[in-house]
Amino acid sequence: MITRSASLLKSLRQEAVALFRDAVAAANPEHAVAAALVERSATFEAVSRIILVAFGKAACPMARAAMPFVRGKLVTAIALTNHENVEPVDGVEVIAGGHPIPDQGSIAGAAAIERAVSRAQDGDLVLVLVSGGGSALLCAPPSGIELADKIALNEALIRSGADISEINAVRPIFSRLKGGQMARLAGKAKVLSLILSDVPGDNIATIASGPTARPRSSARRAREVLDKYGLWQNLPAALKCRLEQMNAMTDTPTDFDNVENIVIGSNAISLRAVVGKAETKFGSVVRASDWLEGDVLNAAAELHRIARAAAERNGPVAVVCGGETTVKVTGNGKGGRNQELALRFALLNELRPIDRPWVFLSGGTDGLDGPTNAAGGIVDAGSLDWMRQLGHDPVGSLENNDSYHALASSGDLLITGATGTNVADIQIMLMS
Missing domain, CATH: 3.40.1480.10 (MOFRL domain)
Incomplete structure (x- = not known):
């Protein structure tokens, strides 16, 4: 032996x-961000103001790497990360949230990011830095859904054996920011999203549930996943109501020509x-x-x-x-x-x-x-x-x-x- x-x-x-x-x-996030931004110096020169938001386990180092490129025109910088990865970043408001289960910090951080992005104007740049864990951290439940409902859904999905693509097909239905909604919130501002991928095929609609990606999820697909893993029956009533409402709605196509999503690191x-x-x-x-x-x-x-x-x-x-x-x-x-x-x-x-x-x-x-x-x-x-x-x-x-x-x-x-x-x-x- x-x-x-x-x-x-x-x-x-x-x-x-x-x-x-x-x-x-x-997968060093600082090196990847710096390399991507060096190639886009013309983008920063062409905009009036810059709003920086980072979320995920690498939010702090990604934000730190971006600061030298944005300082002259920066109006707001927010980084939302998990408690274990919190560190100070000069000029950035750092907020700690829960992962893999969201907490009140996740709610507060998502709300701060939502407010910042919603202030973007035509001629501005919203620089979005996305990393693994971003979906659980960016917790912005729609009206009528409580944090406890989101936690129950998250725990059920994680314990069910569903893969990350299936989980992230469900999450956007119960969020104000996922599934392309953050990009919509930016209005006519330019959106540049630099992404560390933790999903198969580096599908930007799946990474962190695709807050700046063209929406690909649907209420019908979410229901299929919930049924597949036997989760629908025990789903909180507020979540069932939300899913049924979304299923009855007709989505309005959105022009994403102002959005650029770039995968800068991956498995x-x-x-x-x-x-x-x-x-x-x-x-x-x-x-x-x-x-x-x-x-x-x-x-x-x-x-x-x-x-x-x-x-x-x-x-x-x-x-x-x-x-x-x-x-x-x-x-x-x-x-x-x-x-x-x-x-x-x-x-x-x-x-x-x-x-x-x-x-x-x-x-x-x-x-x-x-x-x-x-x-x-x-x-x-x-x-x-x-x-x-x-x-x-x-x-x-x-x-x-x-x-x-x-x-x-x-x-x-x-x-x-x-x-x-x-x-x-x-x-x-x-x-x-």
Whole structure:
């Protein structure tokens, strides 16, 4: 049996963490914003005033990077981010909100952004900086809907196993800003939206529920998602009423010619950075998937199948992919999709072992996996033995959605702290 003390295994674990940090660095929000704005200096010269609004987990560094470009004409600057990523930014009002569950700070921050954008005039520029987590943070419920209703909807969607595209098909129906409504609020002002993507295909209508994107959601599509996951029956009455009202309304087409949406960072960009670095140290690099999605159980099985096939190659091998899986929560334990994916991978390998030293890492690029302080997990062939020796049953832990405590017992939590960015998840499997 491979032990945790083996120097080779220790080296593989260090390499995996280093590659994960490379993925996070490739999504550096300050560098991405500055690079995009340097190319658009003519835009700033042509406008009368600038309104800056940033929301998401990278709101503070994105706003900081933009300030040197806007200061001369800036009238308002607001950044709304999650509590873990709050930091002072000179000249910017920073507001903390809840993520993944919105709170009163989310309400206050969204209202401040709404007021700022609504003051835009013809000849102005509204600079919008969007990053992962923006949808939960930008909480602006329509009249008649309370924060408790939004929280109930958000929790139900997250626990249902719906993917991010499905979740963000529902959210705009219950918002004053999502689904292109922020762009509409800006009137005739020019809107420039710089976006860090955390969704498959970098669909701007899905990222943060598309506040500056041409609307693609509908009440009918939202109802389909709610029915698919059995959520309609228990939906708060105010939300049912809102959905029925929206379904009866005819949407008025809006001209979005004044809006420019640019994706400046994404999971694909970070994954390319990982592949490039891995190729310098590993003889073979296998790209397992362009976007890993679906139920975490199926995703773990697919990754283990690919890893076993890759293990037949000669020399050191790296298997990498990125995306965002889903977990249907039925227990009352603590964990997140990346921690559960890592634990499931270890259990699958116990049934069909890879006969060479290996490590598997799954982590969220934001540094926060589910409602925990871990980015994810990093396991090896000895992880399950460590858990059991310390009194944790990994199978029982998964049944209770308690991957966090199982991985903590074996020293297999991936702890990075909040990274200030978010381009979904990265998976790295290394074999010597």
